[in-house]
Amino acid sequence: MRQIALQSFFVFTLRILAAVPLAVLAASCAWGQAQPAQIAVPGHTVEVTPLPPKAFPTPKRLPLEVDTEAAETFVRLGFGLFLPGGKNFQSTEFLTPLLSTEQAAHLVELVPEYRTFRGKAVAEAIRRLSGWVSGVQFGREGAPVVYIELPYWTDQREGPVTVGTGARISDEENAKFVEELRAVFVGQLGAEEFGPDRIRKRLIRIWWHG
Structure with a gap:
């Protein structure tokens, strides 16, 4: 039936x-x-x-803002006992969505230190990128990892959504900016791995060994 x-x-x-x-x-x-x-x-x-x-609201800023409280909970669960007051639960593989530099920096600061990783110093470096990058992701691949998405066009940088098309950012200009990032995150902040994604060439992965 x-x-x-x-x-x-x-x-x-x-x-x-x-x-x-x-x-x-x-x-x-x-x-x-x-x-x-x-x-x-x-x-x-x-x-x-x-x-x-x-x-279907039109976004006024990019990247889209996420719920701060939910994002904090997500990161606290991921790092577990590595955080002050952390719970006996963790995820060694997780990543936030693309965030503004300010929201990403706030989440990075939740991790005071993880071996050679220093959350406050890394957060300060991320904040200095405000207005120059498309956004930042933060999470763990065993140890802390940061992904920085670089724009192809000036209107793809984080901030208010603009009308029209911005100016193209050349590969030469982008390469120069990447070297400046390397000097900060590797030279000053001790990241052991730094480089572009194999497919998305303007997505920079920065990782600290666990």
Whole structure:
């Protein structure tokens, strides 16, 4: 009986989809349409209520801000007993989404030290990148790891979303900036591994040995 009921449901659904012209359905779902649209189907009425434009807010800044409290909890769980007051639980492999330099620096400061890693000093270096990078990720790959995403265009740098296209950042200019990052994170902050991702060449990975 259950199989027959499921078959009947699928047949009913396919009949409805076949009876609704795709162009009409697409038009009824257009943004900005205030009233629900009714579509006639033989023996049935299908009502489509489009979501208002405010349901898809346009970001005013990039990268998108995350919930600070949730992010703190995420990092505290990941580092566990390595943090003051940490719990007997940890994850040796985790990574935040792309964050602003300020939010990333705040999370880095939660880790006072991890062998050669010094959270406060690393956080200060990240804050100095404000307005120059697209964003920063922080987490663990055994030991602390930082990923810095570098932009291809000036309008891809973190900050207010701008109208129009920015200026392209050349490979030469980017390479110079990468060497400046190396001087800080390797030369001053003791990172043992530093370099671009194998596929995403403007994503810089910085890692401190555990």
